[in-house]
Amino acid sequence: MTVNEFVREYEAAMQKIAPFLWFTRPSDVMVEPERRAQEWAARACAAKEEARSNEWGEIANLMLSLQCFASCIASQFEMYQRLKSGQPDAAWDALVDAQEYIQIAIQADDHVDYRVHSDRLRMAEELLFPRPAFQSCGIVYRAGNCTICGRRFDSCEHEEGSVYIGRLCREVNRRDIKLNEISLVPEPRDKRCRVVAWEDDEGVYRNWFTWEKVQEEEAGQEVKSSGGRRIAGYAYRFETLRNV
Amino acid sequence: MNFSISEMQERLRVLGLKEPTSLALLPLNFDTASRTEELNYAPSSKEIENLLRRNGTAVDPIDSSEDRFYIDNRSGDLFLPVLMFTLQCINEHPDVVEITLELVADYLFAKFDKLTDRPKVRLRYLRGRGDAYEMIEYDGPVEGLSEVRKLKSKNDKKKSV
Numbered sequence: 001m002t003v004n005e006f007v008r009e010y011e012a013a014m015q016k017i018a019p020f021l022w023f024t025r026p027s028d029v030m031v032e033p034e035r036r037a038q039e040w041a042a043r044a045c046a047a048k049e050e051a052r053s054n055e056w057g058e059i060a061n062l063m064l065s066l067q068c069f070a071s072c073i074a075s076q077f078e079m080y081q082r083l084k085s086g087q088p089d090a091a092w093d094a095l096v097d098a099q100e101y102i103q104i105a106i107q108a109d110d111h112v113d114y115r116v117h118s119d120r121l122r123m124a125e126e127l128l129f130p131r132p133a134f135q136s137c138g139i140v141y142r143a144g145n146c147t148i149c150g151r152r153f154d155s156c157e158h159e160e161g162s163v164y165i166g167r168l169c170r171e172v173n174r175r176d177i178k179l180n181e182i183s184l185v186p187e188p189r190d191k192r193c194r195v196v197a198w199e200d201d202e203g204v205y206r207n208w209f210t211w212e213k214v215q216e217e218e219a220g221q222e223v224k225s226s227g228g229r230r231i232a233g234y235a236y237r238f239e240t241l242r243n244v
Numbered sequence: 245m246n247f248s249i250s251e252m253q254e255r256l257r258v259l260g261l262k263e264p265t266s267l268a269l270l271p272l273n274f275d276t277a278s279r280t281e282e283l284n285y286a287p288s289s290k291e292i293e294n295l296l297r298r299n300g301t302a303v304d305p306i307d308s309s310e311d312r313f314y315i316d317n318r319s320g321d322l323f324l325p326v327l328m329f330t331l332q333c334i335n336e337h338p339d340v341v342e343i344t345l346e347l348v349a350d351y352l353f354a355k356f357d358k359l360t361d362r363p364k365v366r367l368r369y370l371r372g373r374g375d376a377y378e379m380i381e382y383d384g385p386v387e388g389l390s391e392v393r394k395l396k397s398k399n400d401k402k403k404s405v
Contacts, residue, residue: 106358136318140284142311154290154312161355171287180315187320236318 003059006047010066013040014073021076023128027084034077041070045243048166060166065109068244072101072117083128088209089196092132095125096191097240104244108163132194132208137235138181144174168244182235192240195233205230256306259283264304266333267340269293270326271307272315283307284315286325295351301344322355324348 001009013036020033048063075098082091102118105111143154148164153171162169188194197214199205205214256263260280269292271283293303317323327348329341337343382388 103359110358138315138317140313140315142313154314157294159291159355160287176313183317183319185319189318189320193318 003062007062007066010040010044010070014070017073021073023080023083025080027081030077030081034074034081037070037074037077041067041074044070052166055165057165061108061163064163064166064168064244065105065111065114068101068105068108069114069117071242072098072105072121075101076121079124086210088129089207092129092194092209093192093240095121095129099125099191100241104163104168104241107161107168108166129209132191133198133231133233134185134188134191135193135195135233135235136183136185136188136190137179137193138183139174139177139236140180141177142175144171146170147172190237192237193234195231197230197232199230261306262304262308264306264328264330264333266304266330266336267296267301267344268304268306268328268330270328271312272323272326274326280307280309281313284313286323287314287316288322289314289325291351292325292327292348295347296344299343299347301340301347322352 017033017037020030044063044067048060048067051057051060051063075094079091079094079098082088082094099118099121102114102121106114106118143152145151146153146156146158147170148158148167149156153160158164158169160169160171184195195208197205197207206212207214253263255261255274258279259274259277269285269289271277271285273282273284277283296303327344329344333340
Protein backbone atom coordinates (compact mmCIF):
# COMPACT_ATOMS: atom_id res chain seq x y z
CA MET A 1 0.00 0.00 0.00
CA THR A 2 1.35 3.43 -0.89
CA VAL A 3 1.35 6.37 1.51
CA ASN A 4 -1.38 8.09 -0.49
CA GLU A 5 -3.56 4.98 -0.39
CA PHE A 6 -3.04 4.70 3.34
CA VAL A 7 -4.01 8.35 3.88
CA ARG A 8 -7.10 7.99 1.68
CA GLU A 9 -8.27 4.94 3.61
CA TYR A 10 -7.56 6.68 6.88
CA GLU A 11 -9.54 9.75 5.88
CA ALA A 12 -12.47 7.64 4.70
CA ALA A 13 -12.46 5.79 8.02
CA MET A 14 -12.40 9.06 9.98
CA GLN A 15 -15.32 10.38 7.97
CA LYS A 16 -17.33 7.31 8.95
CA ILE A 17 -16.39 7.80 12.60
CA ALA A 18 -17.17 11.54 12.68
CA PRO A 19 -21.00 11.32 12.87
CA PHE A 20 -20.71 9.49 16.19
CA LEU A 21 -18.42 12.06 17.78
CA TRP A 22 -21.14 14.07 19.48
CA PHE A 23 -22.12 14.15 23.10
CA THR A 24 -25.77 13.47 22.22
CA ARG A 25 -24.96 10.01 20.81
CA PRO A 26 -25.71 7.14 23.21
CA SER A 27 -22.69 5.61 24.94
CA ASP A 28 -23.17 2.15 23.45
CA VAL A 29 -23.19 3.64 19.95
CA MET A 30 -19.77 5.16 20.61
CA VAL A 31 -18.04 1.88 21.46
CA GLU A 32 -17.48 0.66 17.92
CA PRO A 33 -16.22 3.96 16.42
CA GLU A 34 -13.90 4.37 19.42
CA ARG A 35 -12.50 0.91 18.75
CA ARG A 36 -12.01 1.78 15.07
CA ALA A 37 -10.19 5.00 16.00
CA GLN A 38 -7.86 3.01 18.26
CA GLU A 39 -7.32 0.51 15.47
CA TRP A 40 -6.32 3.28 13.07
CA ALA A 41 -4.00 4.77 15.66
CA ALA A 42 -2.28 1.38 15.89
CA ARG A 43 -2.07 1.05 12.09
CA ALA A 44 -0.60 4.55 11.74
CA CYS A 45 1.85 3.78 14.55
CA ALA A 46 3.01 0.63 12.73
CA ALA A 47 3.40 2.59 9.47
CA LYS A 48 5.33 5.25 11.37
CA GLU A 49 7.74 2.67 12.77
CA GLU A 50 8.32 1.31 9.27
CA ALA A 51 9.03 4.83 8.01
CA ARG A 52 11.36 5.43 10.94
CA SER A 53 13.32 2.28 10.24
CA ASN A 54 13.79 3.49 6.66
CA GLU A 55 14.58 7.05 7.86
CA TRP A 56 11.74 8.53 5.83
CA GLY A 57 11.40 11.59 8.00
CA GLU A 58 8.40 13.29 6.39
CA ILE A 59 6.38 10.10 6.16
CA ALA A 60 7.21 9.21 9.75
CA ASN A 61 6.01 12.64 10.88
CA LEU A 62 2.85 12.31 8.81
CA MET A 63 2.12 8.91 10.32
CA LEU A 64 2.73 10.22 13.84
CA SER A 65 0.22 12.99 13.17
CA LEU A 66 -2.37 10.48 11.87
CA GLN A 67 -1.73 8.20 14.84
CA CYS A 68 -2.16 11.07 17.31
CA PHE A 69 -5.29 12.39 15.62
CA ALA A 70 -6.90 8.94 15.79
CA SER A 71 -5.82 8.62 19.42
CA CYS A 72 -7.30 12.05 20.07
CA ILE A 73 -10.64 10.92 18.63
CA ALA A 74 -10.58 7.74 20.74
CA SER A 75 -9.87 9.81 23.86
CA GLN A 76 -12.73 12.16 22.98
CA PHE A 77 -15.11 9.20 22.79
CA GLU A 78 -13.84 8.09 26.16
CA MET A 79 -14.44 11.55 27.59
CA TYR A 80 -18.08 11.51 26.46
CA GLN A 81 -18.65 8.01 27.76
CA ARG A 82 -17.12 8.82 31.14
CA LEU A 83 -19.28 11.91 31.43
CA LYS A 84 -22.38 9.94 30.59
CA SER A 85 -21.56 7.36 33.22
CA GLY A 86 -21.01 9.97 35.94
CA GLN A 87 -17.21 9.90 36.03
CA PRO A 88 -16.19 13.52 35.41
CA ASP A 89 -12.70 13.12 36.88
CA ALA A 90 -11.86 10.33 34.44
CA ALA A 91 -13.59 12.30 31.68
CA TRP A 92 -11.31 15.26 32.37
CA ASP A 93 -8.22 13.07 32.07
CA ALA A 94 -9.52 11.73 28.75
CA LEU A 95 -10.10 15.29 27.54
CA VAL A 96 -6.52 16.27 28.44
CA ASP A 97 -5.24 13.16 26.66
CA ALA A 98 -7.21 14.24 23.57
CA GLN A 99 -5.79 17.76 23.78
CA GLU A 100 -2.24 16.50 24.14
CA TYR A 101 -2.61 14.08 21.24
CA ILE A 102 -3.90 16.82 18.96
CA GLN A 103 -1.03 19.06 20.08
CA ILE A 104 1.49 16.40 19.05
CA ALA A 105 -0.36 15.88 15.75
CA ILE A 106 0.07 19.61 15.06
CA GLN A 107 3.70 19.44 16.08
CA ALA A 108 4.31 16.53 13.71
CA ASP A 109 2.38 17.82 10.71
CA ASP A 110 0.57 21.12 11.11
CA HIS A 111 -2.84 20.97 9.49
CA VAL A 112 -5.77 23.37 9.65
CA ASP A 113 -8.21 20.57 10.50
CA TYR A 114 -6.17 19.70 13.56
CA ARG A 115 -6.29 23.30 14.73
CA VAL A 116 -10.06 23.42 14.23
CA HIS A 117 -10.40 20.23 16.23
CA SER A 118 -8.15 21.61 18.93
CA ASP A 119 -10.41 24.67 19.20
CA ARG A 120 -13.43 22.38 19.59
CA LEU A 121 -11.74 20.53 22.42
CA ARG A 122 -11.01 23.81 24.15
CA MET A 123 -14.66 24.79 23.80
CA ALA A 124 -15.70 21.41 25.20
CA GLU A 125 -13.39 22.01 28.14
CA GLU A 126 -14.97 25.38 28.86
CA LEU A 127 -18.58 24.27 28.37
CA LEU A 128 -18.58 20.88 30.04
CA PHE A 129 -16.31 21.37 33.03
CA PRO A 130 -16.03 24.04 35.73
CA ARG A 131 -12.55 25.52 35.45
CA PRO A 132 -10.28 23.54 37.77
CA ALA A 133 -7.80 25.01 40.21
CA PHE A 134 -4.58 23.75 38.69
CA GLN A 135 -1.48 22.62 40.53
CA SER A 136 2.13 22.27 39.61
CA CYS A 137 5.17 21.08 41.48
CA GLY A 138 8.63 22.50 41.24
CA ILE A 139 11.32 19.86 41.04
CA VAL A 140 15.08 20.16 41.15
CA TYR A 141 16.91 17.47 39.22
CA ARG A 142 19.92 16.48 37.21
CA ALA A 143 19.49 15.99 33.49
CA GLY A 144 17.95 12.77 32.22
CA ASN A 145 18.20 11.26 28.76
CA CYS A 146 16.94 12.39 25.38
CA THR A 147 14.30 10.12 23.80
CA ILE A 148 15.74 10.86 20.35
CA CYS A 149 19.45 10.17 20.76
CA GLY A 150 19.65 8.64 24.23
CA ARG A 151 22.43 11.02 25.31
CA ARG A 152 22.28 13.11 28.43
CA PHE A 153 19.61 15.70 27.79
CA ASP A 154 21.73 18.76 28.57
CA SER A 155 24.44 17.74 26.14
CA CYS A 156 22.51 17.04 22.93
CA GLU A 157 21.05 19.24 20.22
CA HIS A 158 17.43 18.07 20.36
CA GLU A 159 14.65 20.32 21.59
CA GLU A 160 12.00 19.05 23.95
CA GLY A 161 8.54 19.03 22.35
CA SER A 162 9.88 18.93 18.80
CA VAL A 163 9.29 15.96 16.50
CA TYR A 164 12.23 14.15 14.89
CA ILE A 165 11.51 11.43 12.33
CA GLY A 166 8.15 10.56 13.80
CA ARG A 167 9.16 10.72 17.43
CA LEU A 168 8.48 13.35 20.06
CA CYS A 169 11.56 14.62 21.86
CA ARG A 170 11.27 14.38 25.62
CA GLU A 171 13.57 14.21 28.58
CA VAL A 172 13.24 10.92 30.46
CA ASN A 173 14.97 9.28 33.40
CA ARG A 174 15.80 12.51 35.21
CA ARG A 175 18.21 11.94 38.08
CA ASP A 176 18.48 13.07 41.71
CA ILE A 177 14.95 14.49 41.70
CA LYS A 178 13.98 16.62 44.69
CA LEU A 179 10.59 18.16 45.27
CA ASN A 180 10.97 21.90 45.70
CA GLU A 181 7.41 23.19 46.08
CA ILE A 182 3.79 22.65 45.11
CA SER A 183 1.78 25.60 43.83
CA LEU A 184 -1.64 26.56 42.60
CA VAL A 185 -1.15 28.02 39.13
CA PRO A 186 -3.45 29.48 36.47
CA GLU A 187 -1.70 27.68 33.59
CA PRO A 188 -0.16 24.30 34.44
CA ARG A 189 2.12 22.25 32.24
CA ASP A 190 -0.11 19.25 32.85
CA LYS A 191 -3.84 19.96 33.16
CA ARG A 192 -4.30 16.63 34.90
CA CYS A 193 -2.63 18.21 37.92
CA ARG A 194 -5.52 19.91 39.68
CA VAL A 195 -7.53 20.14 42.84
CA VAL A 196 -10.07 17.30 42.89
CA ALA A 197 -11.76 18.10 46.21
CA TRP A 198 -11.84 21.12 48.46
CA GLU A 199 -13.56 22.54 51.49
CA ASP A 200 -16.07 25.24 50.60
CA ASP A 201 -16.95 28.39 52.57
CA GLU A 202 -19.36 26.44 54.77
CA GLY A 203 -16.71 23.89 55.61
CA VAL A 204 -18.21 21.16 53.43
CA TYR A 205 -15.64 19.01 51.68
CA ARG A 206 -16.74 18.65 48.04
CA ASN A 207 -15.64 17.07 44.80
CA TRP A 208 -14.59 19.89 42.46
CA PHE A 209 -16.51 18.61 39.44
CA THR A 210 -19.61 16.96 40.91
CA TRP A 211 -19.99 19.34 43.88
CA GLU A 212 -21.01 16.30 45.87
CA LYS A 213 -20.01 16.01 49.49
CA VAL A 214 -16.90 13.89 49.98
CA GLN A 215 -16.70 11.58 52.94
CA GLU A 216 -15.17 13.34 55.95
CA GLU A 217 -11.91 11.93 57.21
CA GLU A 218 -10.30 12.26 60.58
CA ALA A 219 -7.40 14.20 59.15
CA GLY A 220 -9.86 16.91 58.16
CA GLN A 221 -10.64 17.73 61.76
CA GLU A 222 -6.98 18.41 62.45
CA VAL A 223 -6.86 20.87 59.56
CA LYS A 224 -10.00 22.61 60.80
CA SER A 225 -8.68 22.93 64.32
CA SER A 226 -5.63 24.74 63.01
CA GLY A 227 -7.69 27.12 60.88
CA GLY A 228 -6.84 25.67 57.49
CA ARG A 229 -8.97 24.59 54.58
CA ARG A 230 -8.49 21.17 53.06
CA ILE A 231 -7.82 20.51 49.43
CA ALA A 232 -6.93 17.27 47.70
CA GLY A 233 -5.45 16.98 44.26
CA TYR A 234 -2.67 15.89 41.98
CA ALA A 235 0.65 17.73 41.98
CA TYR A 236 2.34 15.40 39.50
CA ARG A 237 0.99 12.83 37.07
CA PHE A 238 2.94 10.32 35.05
CA GLU A 239 2.56 10.58 31.30
CA THR A 240 -0.28 8.61 29.80
CA LEU A 241 0.24 9.15 26.07
CA ARG A 242 1.35 6.04 24.24
CA ASN A 243 3.89 5.42 21.47
CA VAL A 244 4.78 9.02 20.74
CA MET B 245 17.37 43.68 41.35
CA ASN B 246 20.60 45.55 40.68
CA PHE B 247 24.15 44.54 41.48
CA SER B 248 27.20 46.74 41.62
CA ILE B 249 30.19 45.24 39.86
CA SER B 250 31.86 44.52 43.19
CA GLU B 251 28.67 42.84 44.48
CA MET B 252 28.50 40.75 41.34
CA GLN B 253 32.13 39.74 41.72
CA GLU B 254 31.46 38.83 45.34
CA ARG B 255 28.45 36.67 44.38
CA LEU B 256 30.54 34.88 41.79
CA ARG B 257 33.30 34.32 44.33
CA VAL B 258 30.95 33.04 47.04
CA LEU B 259 29.29 30.67 44.60
CA GLY B 260 32.60 29.45 43.21
CA LEU B 261 31.81 30.68 39.72
CA LYS B 262 34.17 32.07 37.13
CA GLU B 263 33.84 35.74 36.21
CA PRO B 264 32.54 35.77 32.63
CA THR B 265 34.22 37.76 29.90
CA SER B 266 31.34 37.66 27.42
CA LEU B 267 27.74 36.48 27.47
CA ALA B 268 26.87 34.13 30.32
CA LEU B 269 23.78 32.24 31.44
CA LEU B 270 23.19 32.60 35.15
CA PRO B 271 21.34 30.14 37.35
CA LEU B 272 17.83 31.24 38.23
CA ASN B 273 18.67 31.50 41.93
CA PHE B 274 21.92 33.37 41.41
CA ASP B 275 20.86 36.09 43.85
CA THR B 276 19.73 33.77 46.65
CA ALA B 277 21.90 30.62 46.50
CA SER B 278 24.52 30.40 49.22
CA ARG B 279 26.76 27.76 47.68
CA THR B 280 27.52 26.12 44.36
CA GLU B 281 25.56 22.96 45.09
CA GLU B 282 22.37 25.01 45.47
CA LEU B 283 22.51 26.54 42.00
CA ASN B 284 19.53 25.71 39.81
CA TYR B 285 19.48 26.41 36.08
CA ALA B 286 16.48 26.86 33.81
CA PRO B 287 15.78 23.69 31.78
CA SER B 288 15.80 25.87 28.66
CA SER B 289 19.47 26.79 29.27
CA LYS B 290 20.63 24.03 26.95
CA GLU B 291 18.43 25.16 24.08
CA ILE B 292 19.46 28.80 24.50
CA GLU B 293 23.15 27.83 24.60
CA ASN B 294 22.73 25.71 21.47
CA LEU B 295 20.79 28.47 19.74
CA LEU B 296 23.43 31.11 20.47
CA ARG B 297 26.31 28.83 19.51
CA ARG B 298 24.65 27.96 16.18
CA ASN B 299 24.38 31.67 15.49
CA GLY B 300 27.97 32.51 16.31
CA THR B 301 27.58 33.75 19.89
CA ALA B 302 29.46 31.57 22.28
CA VAL B 303 28.26 31.39 25.86
CA ASP B 304 30.98 31.73 28.46
CA PRO B 305 30.49 28.95 31.02
CA ILE B 306 30.82 30.30 34.56
CA ASP B 307 30.10 27.00 36.29
CA SER B 308 32.70 24.25 36.00
CA SER B 309 30.19 21.60 37.02
CA GLU B 310 29.37 19.26 34.17
CA ASP B 311 26.33 17.84 35.92
CA ARG B 312 24.25 20.85 36.89
CA PHE B 313 20.96 20.95 38.70
CA TYR B 314 17.91 22.24 36.88
CA ILE B 315 14.65 23.49 38.28
CA ASP B 316 11.43 22.65 36.51
CA ASN B 317 8.35 24.45 37.80
CA ARG B 318 6.00 22.41 35.60
CA SER B 319 3.74 25.38 35.11
CA GLY B 320 2.60 26.35 31.63
CA ASP B 321 5.02 29.27 31.50
CA LEU B 322 8.42 28.87 29.89
CA PHE B 323 11.25 30.29 31.97
CA LEU B 324 14.42 31.26 30.15
CA PRO B 325 17.81 31.43 31.84
CA VAL B 326 19.05 34.79 33.12
CA LEU B 327 21.30 36.27 30.45
CA MET B 328 24.28 38.30 31.60
CA PHE B 329 26.02 40.65 29.21
CA THR B 330 29.36 41.89 30.53
CA LEU B 331 30.59 45.41 29.81
CA GLN B 332 33.55 43.89 27.98
CA CYS B 333 31.19 41.90 25.80
CA ILE B 334 29.03 44.93 24.99
CA ASN B 335 32.07 47.11 24.30
CA GLU B 336 33.48 44.55 21.88
CA HIS B 337 30.12 43.76 20.27
CA PRO B 338 27.77 46.74 20.70
CA ASP B 339 24.87 44.90 19.06
CA VAL B 340 25.17 41.74 21.12
CA VAL B 341 22.13 42.48 23.33
CA GLU B 342 19.86 43.28 20.43
CA ILE B 343 21.05 40.32 18.34
CA THR B 344 20.72 37.91 21.24
CA LEU B 345 17.23 39.07 22.11
CA GLU B 346 16.20 38.83 18.48
CA LEU B 347 17.46 35.25 18.40
CA VAL B 348 15.63 34.46 21.61
CA ALA B 349 12.45 36.10 20.36
CA ASP B 350 12.63 34.12 17.09
CA TYR B 351 13.25 30.96 19.08
CA LEU B 352 10.18 31.65 21.19
CA PHE B 353 8.01 32.46 18.19
CA ALA B 354 9.06 29.17 16.57
CA LYS B 355 8.50 27.27 19.79
CA PHE B 356 5.08 28.75 20.47
CA ASP B 357 3.85 28.86 16.89
CA LYS B 358 2.47 25.34 17.05
CA LEU B 359 1.09 25.58 20.56
CA THR B 360 -2.66 25.79 20.72
CA ASP B 361 -2.73 27.59 24.07
CA ARG B 362 -1.86 31.26 24.41
CA PRO B 363 1.82 31.50 25.31
CA LYS B 364 3.21 33.60 28.13
CA VAL B 365 6.84 34.59 28.53
CA ARG B 366 8.87 35.73 31.50
CA LEU B 367 12.29 37.14 30.70
CA ARG B 368 15.07 38.56 32.84
CA TYR B 369 18.47 39.67 31.71
CA LEU B 370 21.34 41.50 33.31
CA ARG B 371 22.81 44.47 31.50
CA GLY B 372 25.91 46.41 32.44
CA ARG B 373 25.18 50.12 32.88
CA GLY B 374 28.08 52.29 33.93
CA ASP B 375 29.45 50.77 37.11
CA ALA B 376 26.42 48.61 37.85
CA TYR B 377 24.40 45.75 36.47
CA GLU B 378 20.72 46.33 35.80
CA MET B 379 18.12 43.56 35.74
CA ILE B 380 15.60 43.92 32.93
CA GLU B 381 12.46 41.89 33.47
CA TYR B 382 9.57 41.03 31.19
CA ASP B 383 6.46 39.02 32.01
CA GLY B 384 3.78 38.75 29.36
CA PRO B 385 2.83 37.51 25.91
CA VAL B 386 5.52 36.59 23.40
CA GLU B 387 4.48 39.48 21.16
CA GLY B 388 5.73 41.94 23.80
CA LEU B 389 9.32 40.81 23.42
CA SER B 390 9.81 43.33 20.63
CA GLU B 391 9.34 46.02 23.29
CA VAL B 392 12.19 44.51 25.31
CA ARG B 393 14.46 44.83 22.32
CA LYS B 394 13.66 48.54 22.13
CA LEU B 395 14.95 49.01 25.66
CA LYS B 396 18.48 48.83 24.39
CA SER B 397 18.10 52.17 22.68
CA LYS B 398 16.51 53.74 25.74
CA ASN B 399 19.62 53.66 27.87
CA ASP B 400 18.43 56.26 30.34
CA LYS B 401 15.17 54.57 31.15
CA LYS B 402 15.55 52.11 33.94
CA LYS B 403 12.33 50.18 34.16
CA SER B 404 10.62 46.96 33.26
CA VAL B 405 8.15 46.71 30.41
